[in-house]
Amino acid sequence: GPKAALDPTLSARLRFLAEADRLKSVTRATLLADASRRENSAEHSWHIALFARVLAEHAPQPVDANRVAQMLVLHDLVEIDAGDTPVFGQVDAAAQAAEEDAAAQRLFALLPADQCDAFLTLWREFEANETADATFGKSLDRFCPPNQNLAAGGGSWVEYNVSYATFRDRVGRKIEHGAPALWQWLEPRVTVFFQQKLGRSTD
Amino acid sequence: GPKAALDPTLSARLRFLAEADRLKSVTRATLLADASRRENSAEHSWHIALFARVLAEHAPQPVDANRVAQMLVLHDLVEIDAGDTPVFGQVDAAAQAAEEDAAAQRLFALLPADQCDAFLTLWREFEANETADATFGKSLDRFCPPNQNLAAGGGSWVEYNVSYATFRDRVGRKIEHGAPALWQWLEPRVTVFFQQKLGRSTD
Ligand SMILES: [Ca+2]
Numbered sequence: 001g002p003k004a005a006l007d008p009t010l011s012a013r014l015r016f017l018a019e020a021d022r023l024k025s026v027t028r029a030t031l032l033a034d035a036s037r038r039e040n041s042a043e044h045s046w047h048i049a050l051f052a053r054v055l056a057e058h059a060p061q062p063v064d065a066n067r068v069a070q071m072l073v074l075h076d077l078v079e080i081d082a083g084d085t086p087v088f089g090q091v092d093a094a095a096q097a098a099e100e101d102a103a104a105q106r107l108f109a110l111l112p113a114d115q116c117d118a119f120l121t122l123w124r125e126f127e128a129n130e131t132a133d134a135t136f137g138k139s140l141d142r143f144c145p146p147n148q149n150l151a152a153g154g155g156s157w158v159e160y161n162v163s164y165a166t167f168r169d170r171v172g173r174k175i176e177h178g179a180p181a182l183w184q185w186l187e188p189r190v191t192v193f194f195q196q197k198l199g200r201s202t203d
Numbered sequence: 204g205p206k207a208a209l210d211p212t213l214s215a216r217l218r219f220l221a222e223a224d225r226l227k228s229v230t231r232a233t234l235l236a237d238a239s240r241r242e243n244s245a246e247h248s249w250h251i252a253l254f255a256r257v258l259a260e261h262a263p264q265p266v267d268a269n270r271v272a273q274m275l276v277l278h279d280l281v282e283i284d285a286g287d288t289p290v291f292g293q294v295d296a297a298a299q300a301a302e303e304d305a306a307a308q309r310l311f312a313l314l315p316a317d318q319c320d321a322f323l324t325l326w327r328e329f330e331a332n333e334t335a336d337a338t339f340g341k342s343l344d345r346f347c348p349p350n351q352n353l354a355a356g357g358g359s360w361v362e363y364n365v366s367y368a369t370f371r372d373r374v375g376r377k378i379e380h381g382a383p384a385l386w387q388w389l390e391p392r393v394t395v396f397f398q399q400k401l402g403r404s405t406d
Contacts, residue, residue, distance in 0.1 A: 005391045010384065013257050018354060020253055021236040024246045033224040043227045046249035049276050050223055054216050054318065066269035069276070073252050115257065151221060181213065188208045 009112050016110040019080065026079045029086035029159065033151035041076040041084055044144070048072045051140045058181045059136040068137045071126040074119060075141065078103035087145070087170050088160035097127070129178075139178030142171050146186060150193055157198065164194045164202040212315050219313040222283065229282045232289035232362065236354035244279040244287055247347070251275045254343045261384045262339040271340045274329040277322060278344065281306035290348070290373050291363035303330070332381075342381030345374050349389060353396055360401065367397045367405040 026041040049069045056065035076084075081103035085091050104123050108116040126134045146167075149155035157167065167190065176183040194200045229244040252272045259268035279287075284306035288294050307326050311319040329337045349370075352358035360370065370393065379386040397403045 005388055007384070007388060010258075010261060010388050014350065014388070017250070017254055017257055018236060018350065020250065021351065021354075024235055024242060024250075025237070025239065032227055033221060034228070036228065039227060040246060042246035042249045043243060046245045046252070046276065047220070047223065047227075049249070049252060051220055053273060053276065054220055054314070055213075058213060066273075069252075069272065070256060070269075073249065073256065073272070111257070147217065147221065148224065151224075181210070185208050185210060185213050185217070 012110060012112055013115070016107070019107060019110060020077060022080045023077060026076070026084055028084045029088070029156040030145045030148050031152045031155040033148045035152035035155065039148070041079050045073055045076050048137075048140050048144050051144055052137065055140065055179075055182070056136075058179060059132070060178075060180055061132050063133050063136045067122070067133045068140075071122055071133065071137045072140065074123050075126050075137070077107055078123075081106060086156065086160070087142075088156060088162050088166065100127070135178035137178075139175050139182065142174045143179060143182050143186065146171060146190055150189060154193075154198060157194075164191070164200055167194070215313060215315055216318070219310070222310060222313060223280060225283045226280060229279070229287055231287050232291070232359040233348045233351050234355045234358040236351045238355035238358065242351070244282050248276055248279050251340075251343050251347050254347055255340065258343065258382075258385070259339075261382060262335070263381075263383055264335050266336050266339045270325070270336045271343075274325055274336065274340045275343065277326050278329050278340070280310055281326075284309060289359065289363070290345075291359060291365050291369065300330070338381035340381075342378050342385065345377045346382060346385050346389065349374060349393055353392060357396075357401060360397075367394070367403055370397070 023045070024040055024042040027038050028041055028044060030039050030044070031037065032039050049072045052065055052068040052072055056063055056068065078100040082096065082099040085096055104120055108119045108123070111119065125131055126137055129135055129138050145156065149157050156162070172183060172187065172190075175186065191202045194202050226248070227243055227245040230241050231244055231247060233242050233247070234240065235242050252275045255271040255275055256268055259266055259271065281303040285299070285302045288299055307323055311322045311326070314322065328334055329340055332338055332341050348359065352360050359365070375386060375390065375393075378389065394405045397405050
């Protein structure tokens, strides 16, 4: 009826969801596992939400898989304004954090106030990387791309001419911090790949 | 350590997650809101998981937004084997359902048995479309594409030369069933679009 058609709360939510559609056009450095193209941040967000459901048992302390999945569904929306920052590129971390927080404020403010607050709080918890849910979620965000690189024949490691030391510092260290079991699984595979496929030292 | 690196449970889960990557290459009939390209089923799954979080309050009876979101993250995985079935195309519904159930069995069986059972049960609950969570989730899956079509200037409505009666039958009726408030919001907008932009009768 005409009342529902004019519901301002619902209209606000649908404006937010329409804006979110733009995340499908934000391109990442990572290739799909079959190396056919670069992936975008929306499909990446789907994939790691699935990682959260499937791998929650491997977190070093109990996590709420629902909260982790929700964080991961929301976490990259800021890239609609701020773009994706490739992990192996050069970056001013403070400037990037400020740009992403401004983006979070703009985007979530499209929603009704209570939902804006809830989403912004959850997004900032993820970014702060301190709670068990956030730390595990952040680790999944780092853990997913190396698996695609292994499948794709190198992917962003080749494109960015990444040394094992850089991979260890920017990716491995963070996976190890929030998901040591996943790092123990990944490390020997990446080491062998860097040595045998990329011919690079892993000392 | 070597033990974690050989963990068969973790390895099984990662094989499933690697297989899931293929959903990013399943193309749907729907265009992105900016009409720049067709969307794929992985980014669509992300988008409607977000719809579930944002719109749960508009369900006609209480739903568990976490369960709905999880159903929607899983619901299209079967398209890796069965492909996407455009809602306006011709289809043998029974054959499609059988093919999708076989796909669900193959894909979820990549996981450890307890997780396979849990995911298969949730996926079948969604497909059965009987519980409050499933019915609302199914409605979101129908509600999302028309919003993209409205933004994209017609999208799959133009490509498939869809009449308003067909839209009403294959899409509107199902949204109305599981999410009447969303249908009340959408119906007048689609009616005006069909009349004014597509020049089609909506009687
Ligand atoms: Ca990111």
